[in-house]
Amino acid sequence: MHNQDAMEPHSPAGRPLTVAKARVDEIIDGDRRLTWLIYAYLVTATAWLLFGTLVGEYLGLKFARPDLGVAPWLSFGRLRPVHTNVVFWGWTSLSMIGLALWVVPRTSQRGLHSLRMAWISLGLMNVAVLAGVAQLLVGVTNGAGEFREFIWPVMGLFAGGLVLLGYNLYRTIARRGTEEIYISNWYILAAFIMTSVLVTIAYLPWIQHGLGDTVIQGYYMHQGVGQWFTPMVLGLTYYFLPKLLNKPIYSYSLGVLAFWTQVVFYTMIGTHHFVFSPTPWILQTVAIVFSVGMLVPVVAGTGNFLLTMSGSWRTISRSYSLPFIVVGVVTYFVGSTQGTFEAFRSLNRTWHFTDFTVGHAHLTMYGFVVFLIWGGIYGLLPRLTGREPPQLMVGMHFWLALVGLLVYVGALSIGGTLRGLSWMSGVDFMDSVRLMESYWLGRAVGGTLMFLSHLTFAWNLWTMRPGGAAGGARWSEMGVPGVSAHAPAGGAT
Amino acid sequence: MKLDFHKNHRLLYGTILGVFLALSGIIAVAPALWVQANNHPLPGTRPLTAEEALGLQVYLSEGCVYCHTQQVRPIAQDTSRYGRASAPGDYARLGPTDLWRQTPSVLGTERTGPDLAAIGDRQPSGIWQHIHLYQPRAVVAASIMPSFPWLYEVRSEAGPNDVVVPVPAPHAPAEGVVVAGPRARALVAYLLALRQAPLTGGEETGGEEAARPGAGVGR
Numbered sequence: 108m109h110n111q112d113a114m115e116p117h118s119p120a121g122r123p124l125t126v127a128k129a130r131v132d133e134i135i136d137g138d139r140r141l142t143w144l145i146y147a148y149l150v151t152a153t154a155w156l157l158f159g160t161l162v163g164e165y166l167g168l169k170f171a172r173p174d175l176g177v178a179p180w181l182s183f184g185r186l187r188p189v190h191t192n193v194v195f196w197g198w199t200s201l202s203m204i205g206l207a208l209w210v211v212p213r214t215s216q217r218g219l220h221s222l223r224m225a226w227i228s229l230g231l232m233n234v235a236v237l238a239g240v241a242q243l244l245v246g247v248t249n250g251a252g253e254f255r256e257f258i259w260p261v262m263g264l265f266a267g268g269l270v271l272l273g274y275n276l277y278r279t280i281a282r283r284g285t286e287e288i289y290i291s292n293w294y295i296l297a298a299f300i301m302t303s304v305l306v307t308i309a310y311l312p313w314i315q316h317g318l319g320d321t322v323i324q325g326y327y328m329h330q331g332v333g334q335w336f337t338p339m340v341l342g343l344t345y346y347f348l349p350k351l352l353n354k355p356i357y358s359y360s361l362g363v364l365a366f367w368t369q370v371v372f373y374t375m376i377g378t379h380h381f382v383f384s385p386t387p388w389i390l391q392t393v394a395i396v397f398s399v400g401m402l403v404p405v406v407a408g409t410g411n412f413l414l415t416m417s418g419s420w421r422t423i424s425r426s427y428s429l430p431f432i433v434v435g436v437v438t439y440f441v442g443s444t445q446g447t448f449e450a451f452r453s454l455n456r457t458w459h460f461t462d463f464t465v466g467h468a469h470l471t472m473y474g475f476v477v478f479l480i481w482g483g484i485y486g487l488l489p490r491l492t493g494r495e496p497p498q499l500m501v502g503m504h505f506w507l508a509l510v511g512l513l514v515y516v517g518a519l520s521i522g523g524t525l526r527g528l529s530w531m532s533g534v535d536f537m538d539s540v541r542l543m544e545s546y547w548l549g550r551a552v553g554g555t556l557m558f559l560s561h562l563t564f565a566w567n568l569w570t571m572r573p574g575g576a577a578g579g580a581r582w583s584e585m586g587v588p589g590v591s592a593h594a595p596a597g598g599a600t
Numbered sequence: 601m602k603l604d605f606h607k608n609h610r611l612l613y614g615t616i617l618g619v620f621l622a623l624s625g626i627i628a629v630a631p632a633l634w635v636q637a638n639n640h641p642l643p644g645t646r647p648l649t650a651e652e653a654l655g656l657q658v659y660l661s662e663g664c665v666y667c668h669t670q671q672v673r674p675i676a677q678d679t680s681r682y683g684r685a686s687a688p689g690d691y692a693r694l695g696p697t698d699l700w701r702q703t704p705s706v707l708g709t710e711r712t713g714p715d716l717a718a719i720g721d722r723q724p725s726g727i728w729q730h731i732h733l734y735q736p737r738a739v740v741a742a743s744i745m746p747s748f749p750w751l752y753e754v755r756s757e758a759g760p761n762d763v764v765v766p767v768p769a770p771h772a773p774a775e776g777v778v779v780a781g782p783r784a785r786a787l788v789a790y791l792l793a794l795r796q797a798p799l800t801g802g803e804e805t806g807g808e809e810a811a812r813p814g815a816g817v818g819r
Contacts, residue, residue, distance in 0.1 A: 184663020
């Protein structure tokens with residue numbers, strides 16, 4: 108920790124405007140080609156973040172002003188899937204893959220199997236999202252099932268990139284320089300394997316007649332979230348959290364327990380998106396039972412992370428990346444527990460079909476997944492490029508995103524609950540629209556703060572760009588501390 | 601090879617693939633095949649006409665499903681408003697659209713606007729539907745539904761076969777008449793075809809009561 112004051116913004120009175128945060132004291136002298144690859148993933152991801160959330164912001168405003176912009180490609184029904192698919196497949200997927208391209212080779216003590224293959228994957232996935240957006244804007248949809256709106260030739264491009272990356276990472280792990288496979292790589296490669304299977308099954312034409320399609324849609328839309336984003340960011344966190352705290356993970360076995368229960372329980376609960384639908388009752392009951400089972404991996408995972416953090420709060424408060432991870436871990440617990448409760452028939456009656464679900468989706472995808480990704484980016488990039496973002500800007504990013512999220516989710520959770528109660532009371536449907544007006548406005552305010560935080564983040568990403576003179580000490584080992592199998596093995600790139 | 605997940609990558613990732621494939625078979629593929637095996641349209645119903653089928657495509661491409669469900673749940677708040685509880689047979693005729701597009705997912709997950717499973721019973725006026733699509737706020741002041749004027753044409757004079765949409769004054773164009781385009785006509789034909797075939801022999805249908813014209817339609 109040297110020279111902390113040099114970069115601090117000062118108020119006119121001369122007092123520091125921000126609490127001094129520790130600067131990174133290690134610069135990794137790694138493969139610059141890998142750095143550029145990772146940066147390319149993060150930059151294209153961030154371009155999709157700005158586009159996708161600008162669309163989201165616009166959609167939020169339409170709840171207050173439905174005739175704000177009247178054109179086919181500006182209408183809610185076409186832009187809504189643009190928002191969801193872009194933030195899913197564009198921003199979140201590409202950014203976490205970018206981080207995984209660092210974590211997997213590093214914890215395997217081997218260079219990435221093929222840089223070229225990873226560039227091809229990047230191209231395929233970006234072309235897929237671009238083509239998908241164009242397709243949706245002109246009004247072509249696969250069948251309007253959520254996250255399954257891209258027609259198969261488009262989703263096929265994305266899946267091609269996904270499978271290629273899975274192979275690339277598998278080869279890297281297979282040739283690892285350590286005896287054991289680090290827990291991060293269990294989660295990360297499992298996400299690639301499960302999502303490849305998932306997308307294939309979702310697009311098979313023989314199992315979508317009548318309600319067969321609904322069964323498949325429940326399976327797909329649920330695991331598109333929970334067997335892709337969840338294991339990916341958990342795997343990343345099993346690397347970044349101990350690395351940034353410079354201490355071992357609390358319990359390796361707890362991570363393994365959480366892993367297998369996640370794989371088994373989560374797969375079974377897709378139909379909880381269709382509780383009270385005409386799909387077989389037994390499927391819905393199985394989904395509800397395993398939704399309760401999900402408390403096991405969630406408690407094991409968050410407990411493991413929190414116990415790792417325990418005693419290191421000073422390090423966390425002095426870091427600009429770790430606060431993002433703290434929010435991500437806490438939200439993982441809150442959001443997932445909320446999901447379990449939403450599955451219960453008694454509560455589903457009130458909350459299902461209302462904006463409560465939209466609030467839940469943002470609490471989990473944003474508060475949990477995206478915050479962990481941001482923590483990873485701020486934890487890694489400055490060490491790769493030797494360039495740190497201005498701390499004031501990171502602080503702005505953090506607080507705008509967090510406050511925005513809380514306002515967003517708070518408004519929709521309260522409004523959604525009231526709307527569900529209004530439906531149950533049997534009053535006119537339009538009463539439930541009028542009662543939502545102020546909550547929809549609250550959502551737009553929260554969404555605006557979130558969007559502003561993304562502009563700040565994009566600027567910070569620019570300030571962390573590669574190409575600077577990397578100086579300082581070498582981050583000479585990946586060392587997830589305390590894991591003997593991962594002691595520095597030298598020769599790792 | 602050691603039988604140790606921590607040290608044997610083939611075993612670890614092979615097991616993950618195997619477990620996930622097996623569970624996917626149990627929880628998704630087999631149930632989908634099971635419901636398909638018993639997938640019969642309800643008696644007294646007919647397939648969509650060509651125009652109604654085009655209307656379903658307009659319904660999908662304009663994203664109506666993101667705010668409107670087509671599933672009436674077997675709970676009082678739904679059956680008192682929208683009709684009898686939906687049955688698997690209500691969806692039996694849905695299947696893949698063509699080589700490029702899959703089965704329409706019409707059940708929906710959000711109800712920003714009311715359920716439409718029986719909108720053809722509840723609001724059978726084609727003209728009301730046209731005005732409402734052209735400008736929802738012309739008939740429901742507090743509505744936040746998007747307007748779809750691009751499905752309509754403004755002509756100086758209507759032809760003999762045109763469907764003229766009598767849009768009320770503040771929302772009507774300054775000059776000319778609003779005429780439904782082919783996609784608007786198809787969409788309204790589809791909406792009017794959304795009717796629930798009565799289920800006989802059970803107390804739980806509740807169809808007659810809820811099928812009152814206008815019941816539950818926001819106005």
